[in-house]
Amino acid sequence: MTEKPMPPSQLRPTSSRRRRPLWGGWRRGIRRMITPPGRLLWLGAFLCCALSLMAGGMPVARAAAAPLGSGESCATSTTGAVIVTAECLDATYADAVIESEEDVTSPTTLHIVRGYFEGASSRFAVYLPPAGQWQGRFFQYTYPLTDENAADETILFGVNSGGYTVQASGSSGYRHAAAAAKVSREIAASYYGDDGRHIYGYLYGPSGGSFQTVGAVENTTGVWDGFVPTVMGTPVSIPNNFFIRAMGRLVLGDVRQQISGAVLNGSDPYAGLNDAQTLMLEEMTALGVQLEGWEDPDYLLGYSFDDGLLGYVAMVKRMDPTYADDFWNESGYLGTEDSPLGEVVRAALVDTTLSVTAVERDGAGSPAALMTEGFPAGALDEGLDMQVLDNDGAPVGELVGTLDATTGRIHLDEGSDAAALAALAEGTQIAADNRWSIAVRSYYRHQLPPQEEGFTVYYRFYDDAGEPLYPQRQSRIAGMMASSISGGATYSGLFQGKVILVSNLQDVDAYTWHAPWYVERVRSAQGDAGVDERLRIYVNENADHLEGPVTGEKSTRIVSYDPMVQRALRDLAAWVEDGVEPPVSTAYRIEDGQVVLPSTAAERAGVQPVVTLAADTTTAEVGQPVRFEVSADMPASAGEVVRIDWEFTGTGDYVEAMQTSEENVRASVEHVFAEPGAYWVTVRATSAAPENSDSFAQVQNLARVRVVVRETGGQSDPTPMSTPSATDAAPTPLATRPAVQSASTIAPSTAVTASTTVPGAAVSATPTPSAASGSAKTLARTGVSAVALMAGAVSVLALGALLVARRRA
Numbered sequence: 001m002t003e004k005p006m007p008p009s010q011l012r013p014t015s016s017r018r019r020r021p022l023w024g025g026w027r028r029g030i031r032r033m034i035t036p037p038g039r040l041l042w043l044g045a046f047l048c049c050a051l052s053l054m055a056g057g058m059p060v061a062r063a064a065a066a067p068l069g070s071g072e073s074c075a076t077s078t079t080g081a082v083i084v085t086a087e088c089l090d091a092t093y094a095d096a097v098i099e100s101e102e103d104v105t106s107p108t109t110l111h112i113v114r115g116y117f118e119g120a121s122s123r124f125a126v127y128l129p130p131a132g133q134w135q136g137r138f139f140q141y142t143y144p145l146t147d148e149n150a151a152d153e154t155i156l157f158g159v160n161s162g163g164y165t166v167q168a169s170g171s172s173g174y175r176h177a178a179a180a181a182k183v184s185r186e187i188a189a190s191y192y193g194d195d196g197r198h199i200y201g202y203l204y205g206p207s208g209g210s211f212q213t214v215g216a217v218e219n220t221t222g223v224w225d226g227f228v229p230t231v232m233g234t235p236v237s238i239p240n241n242f243f244i245r246a247m248g249r250l251v252l253g254d255v256r257q258q259i260s261g262a263v264l265n266g267s268d269p270y271a272g273l274n275d276a277q278t279l280m281l282e283e284m285t286a287l288g289v290q291l292e293g294w295e296d297p298d299y300l301l302g303y304s305f306d307d308g309l310l311g312y313v314a315m316v317k318r319m320d321p322t323y324a325d326d327f328w329n330e331s332g333y334l335g336t337e338d339s340p341l342g343e344v345v346r347a348a349l350v351d352t353t354l355s356v357t358a359v360e361r362d363g364a365g366s367p368a369a370l371m372t373e374g375f376p377a378g379a380l381d382e383g384l385d386m387q388v389l390d391n392d393g394a395p396v397g398e399l400v401g402t403l404d405a406t407t408g409r410i411h412l413d414e415g416s417d418a419a420a421l422a423a424l425a426e427g428t429q430i431a432a433d434n435r436w437s438i439a440v441r442s443y444y445r446h447q448l449p450p451q452e453e454g455f456t457v458y459y460r461f462y463d464d465a466g467e468p469l470y471p472q473r474q475s476r477i478a479g480m481m482a483s484s485i486s487g488g489a490t491y492s493g494l495f496q497g498k499v500i501l502v503s504n505l506q507d508v509d510a511y512t513w514h515a516p517w518y519v520e521r522v523r524s525a526q527g528d529a530g531v532d533e534r535l536r537i538y539v540n541e542n543a544d545h546l547e548g549p550v551t552g553e554k555s556t557r558i559v560s561y562d563p564m565v566q567r568a569l570r571d572l573a574a575w576v577e578d579g580v581e582p583p584v585s586t587a588y589r590i591e592d593g594q595v596v597l598p599s600t601a602a603e604r605a606g607v608q609p610v611v612t613l614a615a616d617t618t619t620a621e622v623g624q625p626v627r628f629e630v631s632a633d634m635p636a637s638a639g640e641v642v643r644i645d646w647e648f649t650g651t652g653d654y655v656e657a658m659q660t661s662e663e664n665v666r667a668s669v670e671h672v673f674a675e676p677g678a679y680w681v682t683v684r685a686t687s688a689a690p691e692n693s694d695s696f697a698q699v700q701n702l703a704r705v706r707v708v709v710r711e712t713g714g715q716s717d718p719t720p721m722s723t724p725s726a727t728d729a730a731p732t733p734l735a736t737r738p739a740v741q742s743a744s745t746i747a748p749s750t751a752v753t754a755s756t757t758v759p760g761a762a763v764s765a766t767p768t769p770s771a772a773s774g775s776a777k778t779l780a781r782t783g784v785s786a787v788a789l790m791a792g793a794v795s796v797l798a799l800g801a802l803l804v805a806r807r808r809a
Contacts, residue, residue: 072087072088072089073088073089073090073091074089074090074091075088077219077488079483079488079490080488081215081218081219081487081488081489081490082175082219082487082488084174084175084178084219084220084221084223085221085223086182086221086222087222090175090178090179092120093117093122093175093176093178093179094117094118095117095119096115096116096117096124096179096183097115097116097117097118098115099114099115099116100112100113100114100115101113101114107152107155107156108129108155108156108159109129109130110127110128110155110159111128111191112127113126113128113191114126114148115183117179120176121169121170122168122169122170122176122179122180123147123148123168123169124148124166124167124168124169124176124179124180124183124184125148125149125150125166125167126164126165126166126180126184126187126188127150127155127165127166127167128164128187128191128192129158129159129164131192131193133159133162134162134164134188135163136162136197136199136200136577137161137162137163137199137200137201137202137577138158138163138164138188138199138200138201138202139154139157139158139165139166139201139202139204139569140166140167140177140180140181140184140201140203140204140224141154141165141167141204141205141209142167142168142170142174142177142203142204142205142209142213142216143206143207143208143209143212144170144171144172144208144209144211144212144485145169145171146167147167147169148167148168148169149167150165150167153562156696157566157569160694161566161569161570161573162573163202163573164184164188166180166181166184166201167180168180170212172211172484172485172486172487173212173485173486173487173488174203174212174213174215174216174219174220174487175487177212177216178216178220178223178224181201181203181223181224182223184201185199185201200226200573200576200577201223201225201226202224202225202226202227202228202569202572202573202576203216203224203226203227203228204227204228204229204230204565204568204569205229205230206230206231206545206547206565207230207231207232207233207509207510208233208485209229209230210229210230210231210232210510211232211233211482211485211486211489212486212487213227213229213230213232214227214229214232214486214489214491214518215485215486215487215488215489216487217229217489217495217497217499218489218490218491218492218494218495219487219488221496221497224497225497225577226497226498226500226572226573226575227497227499227500227572228501228502228565228568228569228572229499229501229502229515229518230501230502230561230565231502231503231504231507231509231510231545231561232501232503232510232514232515232518233510233514234455234482234491234514234518235449235453235478235479235482235483235491236444236449236455236478236482237478237482237510237511237514238312238478238481238482238485239310239312239315239316239440239443239478239481240443240447240478241508241509241510241511242302242308242309242310242312242509243309243312243440243441243442243443243444244283244284244287244289244444245284245289245300245301245302245308246302246308246440246441247280247284247441247442248280248281248284248289248300248301249301249302249303249308250344250345250348250380250438250441251277251341251344252277252281252284253301253303255272255273255277256294256297256298256300256301257297258272259273259294259297260294260295260296260297263291263292263294263295264295264706269281269291270282274340275340276340276341276343276344279339279340279341280341283460285592285593285594286457286460286592286593287457287458287460287511287593288511288512288513288593288594289508289511290505290506290507290508290511290512290594290595291594292505292506293506293507293508293544295506295557296506296544296554299508299544300508306402307383308382309383309437309440309441312440313436316440316443316477317436319475319477320473320474320475320477323439323440323443323446323473324436324439324440326471327435327439328435328439330471332470332471333439333442333446333470333471334442334445335438335439345438345442348380348434349433349434349435349438350376350379350380350381350384350432350433350434351435352374352375352379352431352432352433353374353389353429353431353432354372354373354374354375354386354408354429354430354431354432355372355373355427355428355429355430356370356371356372356424356425356426356427356428356429357371357372357373357408358370358371358426359371359424359425359426366421367412367421367424368411368412369409369410369411369412370401370409370410370412370424370430371407371408371409372408372409372410372430373408374408375403375408379405380434381403381404381405382434382437383434383436383438384403384433384434384437385398385432385433385434385436385437386398386400386401386403386410386430386431387399387420387431387432388417388419388420388423388424388428388429388430389429389430389431390423393429395431396419396423397416397417397418397419397423398415398416399412399416399421399430400412400414400415400416401413401416403432410430443473443477445461445469445470446470446471446473447473447475447477447478448461448462448468448472449476449478451466454520454524455517456590457513457593491518491521492521492525493518493520493521493522493524493525493526494525494526495522495534497534497576498533498534498535498575499522499534499535499536500535500536500537500538500568500569500571500572500582501518501519501536501537502537502538502540502564502565502568503515503516503538503539503540503595504543504544504545504561505539505540505541505542505543505595505597506543506544506558507543507544507545508544508545509544512595513590513593513595515537515539516537516588516590516595519531519535519585522534522535535585536568536571536582536583536585537585537586538564538567538568538585538586538607538608539588539597539606539608540559540561540564540608540699540701541597541608541610542557542558542559542701542702543558543559543560543561543564544558544561547560547561547562548560548562549562552651552652553650553651553652554652555647555652555654556647556650556651556680556702556704557680557682559684559700559701559702560700563698563699563700564607564608564699566696566697567607567689567697568582568607570689570692570697571583571607571689583605583606583607583635583636583637583638584606584635584636584637585605585606586604586605586607586608587604587605587606600633601635602633602635602636604635605635605636606635606638607635607638607639607687608635608638608687608699608700608701609632609633609641609685609686609687609699609700609701610631610632610633610635610701611630611631611632611684611685611701611702611703612630612631613628613629613630613681613682613683613703614628614705615627615628615629615681615705615707616628616629617707618705618706618707618708619707619708619709619710620673620707620708620709620710621709621710621711621712621713622674622675622676622710622711622712623673623674623712624672624673625670625671625672626671626672626673626707627669627670628646628668628669628670628671628681628683628705629666629667629668630644630665630666630667630668630683630685630703631664631665631666632644632664632665632667632683632685632701633663633664633665634664634687637690638687638689639663639687639688639690639692639699640660640663640687640688640690641660641661641662641663641685641686641687642659642661642686642687642688642698643656643658643659643685643686644656644657644658644660644665644667644683644684644685644686645657645683645684646669646671646682646683646684647681647683647684648673648679648681649679650680654682654684657669665685673707673709675709676709676710676711677709678706678707678708678709679706679707679708679709681706681707682702682703682704683703683704684700684701684702685700685701685702686699686700687700687701
């Protein structure tokens with residue numbers, strides 16, 4: 001193809017918005033609308049219609065949309081998933097309508113085409129860079145409830161990576177995204193003037209978007225060429241992961257700072273816990289809540305959300321309405337179990353009656369808040385169900401709101417029954433209980449995945465004969481949720497194309513072991529050769545679940561995982577298009593639910609620098625120089641360290657100390673603290689792939705050490721703290737059945753030397769050789785239960801609660 005740069009003189013004004021059908025044959029219709037003659041014809045038609053509308057007040061009729069596809073309907077799998085190919089016709093998204101085109105210069109020079117699918121709620125947008133910047137590929141982001149408006153960063157990454165960007169709205173599944181991808185290829189072929197060229201496509205999505213991406217991985221062919229599921233969920237993730245953490249909040253909330261301090265100090269997090277707390281921390285840890293996640297205990301335990309259960313209580317109520325009664329009355333549940341955890345659960349139960357002392361009304365006269373009395377002192381006010389009672393004690397209707405137990409004030413939210421609101425007056429009685437809120441927290445014990453599916457962390461809930469230790473509910477909600485959000489994926493491990501998984505060690509939403517579990521699904525389905533030929537996994541050591549840049553204090557302990565996703569997409573494109581093998585997968589082992597990384601870059605592999613930091617003392621006096629030494633090593637063939645930054649205040653105010661271009665960096669710096677206090681000192685290393693010349697895909701890692709500074713002549717800190725390595729084996733006394741690790745190695749890298757200086761401090765760098773290894777576990781393969789429509793509907797509502805939390809504020 002001869003690339004055709006678009007001169008500025010050919011840019012159309014940004015106000016040229018219009019809706020267009022794809023007609024006269026799919027390819028011919030697209031070409032007529034996007035080539036310059038077609039643009040003029042359609043602009044004239046648009047102006048004529050607009051003038052007619054203004055003059056006569058008559059509505060403008062919309063032309064019929066043209067079908068998308070060859071006419072042969074897409075097939076359906078035995079599990080109900082629609083198998084989308086490049087040629088088949090998906091009836092739900094058969095008719096695409098171009099609504100507008102515009103040329104813009106922000107965030108860069110782009111031609112943007114917007115449209116929708118007739119009869120469906122999905123909209124799409126295609127962001128096309130000038131021909132001189134396009135290299136024959138596109139990148140497509142997906143996430144439930146995201147609209148078609150791509151973020152500037154997403155668009156700029158695509159342009160800098162030689163691709164255009166596609167984005168479509170759609171709450172679940174992959175079919176809307178597939179239809180948008182197919183539309184975009186036709187648009188691009190016409191716009192760039194090359195009908196014969198294969199346009200490579202890459203789909204990626206985090207969290208809920210990982211479900212959609214895996215659905216596309218396993219149920220499409222020829223639509224995309226590669227995929228990057230990120231911080232991925234599994235058929236046991238929703239709602240189990242959130243219930244596990246909510247159960248932890250119930251039992252461990254009062255000691256969360258103690259546990260966090262122990263994790264940061266590298267000491268035993270179980271020290272000082274009572275029996276129930278020890279059992280709960282063991283259970284959470286063995287199920288995959290990484291101990292590293294305790295660096296942010298409020299987020300881990302759900303205190304960062306208004307509703308730490310994220311609306312999932314209502315889902316279980318609807319799908320399993322007898323569960324709470326069984327929990328509090330039948331054997332085998334914590335509500336009746338004679339155990340330390342059972343005692344905590346029963347002690348947390350609230351079942352009381354409140355009396356209204358005052359009703360606060362809004363400007364329209366509707367109740368907005370209540371003052372009440374009668375709530376037990378010290379009782380848990382989280383997750384209360386409230387019913388307004390009549391004079392005979394019979395329920396009138398549900399009241400939705402939040403009680404402040406310290407004041408007795410109930411703030412009313414939307415959703416209360418009209419009859420309940422109408423009955424509110426001074427003296428009205430309100431029944432309040434938390435039976436459901438407490439009961440659902442251990443629901444994960446009662447919907448176990450079959451052992452043959454390979455979820456080894458759940459083996460702890462089976463006896464030696466393979467029978468569940470606890471009563472099992474009829475509906476396996478987690479599997480239904482995964483099937484619904486993914487569009488019917490069975491997580492079989494069978495697919496065409498290539499996949500790079502991205503997982504994060506401090507992710508307490510999508511547990512770190514999820515991606516390794518899928519690696520073994522692929523291994524079971526396709527063998528070692530299939531894994532080597534089609535799959536990689538990159539693990540971030542100091543990253544969590546949230547997208548976007550990391551700023552402020554959090555940046556002293558967390559790095560953004562966006563650059564690793566960008567790196568994975570570029571590695572994927574080179575792998576698919578040019579046969580360039582990506583770096584070896586990150587090596588890991590799983591010990592009692594904890595993913596543990598090797599301590600050196602040679603052993604760890606992947607694409608992230610391995611960073612260590614040491615101080616010549618962890619206690620110092622004001623004015624005393626403290627020397628810090630950093631080692632930053634890249635895995636073999638993964639690129640170079642390009643920058644070292646230091647942070648001494650704990651506020652995220654980094655100072656760039658060194659720019660370099662070496663695989664292995666050793667540097668030291670001295671710092672003088674002017675005030676007494678406890679300081680976390682952080683060093684952050686930024687890396688880049690070979691020949692990477694822009695700011696994207698620069699994977700970072702960091703290390704920290706704590707220094708206690710006292711007044712001159714003051715006493716030493718009796719327990720100096722340093723940051724434990726994420727590679728340290730996790731102290732988990734309660735054993736599960738860990739997977740077996742296998743390994744492979746790659747050749748050592750070449751040693752290099754570099755040096756530089758920082759204002760006020762000397763920094764030097766010296767080389768060390770490195771090598772890398774991969775690792776794996778062995779799991780079983782099986783299918784997943786079929787989709788349930790009710791689970792699908794509720795899953796979309798629940799994902800709405802997560803939507804605001806998926807990106808950083």
